[in-house]
Amino acid sequence: MYSKGSQPNLKVPKTSILKIISYWPPFLVSGIRVQKYLAEEKRLEVAMSLRFWNWNHERSHFGGSLYSMTDPFYALLIRENLKENVRVWVKSAQIRFRRPGRGVVHSVFELKDEQLEKIQKDLASNHKSEPEFHIEVIDSHGKIVAEVSQIVHVSFK
Numbered sequence: 001m002y003s004k005g006s007q008p009n010l011k012v013p014k015t016s017i018l019k020i021i022s023y024w025p026p027f028l029v030s031g032i033r034v035q036k037y038l039a040e041e042k043r044l045e046v047a048m049s050l051r052f053w054n055w056n057h058e059r060s061h062f063g064g065s066l067y068s069m070t071d072p073f074y075a076l077l078i079r080e081n082l083k084e085n086v087r088v089w090v091k092s093a094q095i096r097f098r099r100p101g102r103g104v105v106h107s108v109f110e111l112k113d114e115q116l117e118k119i120q121k122d123l124a125s126n127h128k129s130e131p132e133f134h135i136e137v138i139d140s141h142g143k144i145v146a147e148v149s150q151i152v153h154v155s156f157k
Helices: 014-023 025-030 063-068 073-081 113-126
Strands: 032-038 043-048 086-097 105-110 132-139 144-156
Touching: 014 025, 014 032, 014 073, 025 032, 025 063, 043 073, 063 086, 063 144, 073 086, 073 105, 073 113, 073 144, 113 144
Parallel strands: none
Antiparallel strands: 032 043, 043 105, 086 144, 105 132, 132 144
């Protein structure tokens, strides 16, 4: 048991989080799936199918689900690849819808070595880093459905 206002201390191995996140209830219900996770390349691919419970009044993907499929992944990739004891969270985000999304949509998340090195350098000099990431949600025809910008806050615990 844990005290009021605190959180349980769940010891989940870091490498398993990205592998099991597809079974997290909000993702499971929305049909969001990690299709491919390449740990060495710091890259993952996420997809979401259109279902009657995640479509809007126009029978296209609900905007909240489109954002949800992009929300945690850069923060999780950063946490996965930093050895330090850090706090990582999405500080701000903006989504721009370009066209209705129908069928399967997908996004690719790739943390480049240069981005990780910059985060580590910022942590060493400023004790925090706030990199910005840009994500595209693409439909099965290769058309951009939405563009997401995120600022991820990284600091020492």
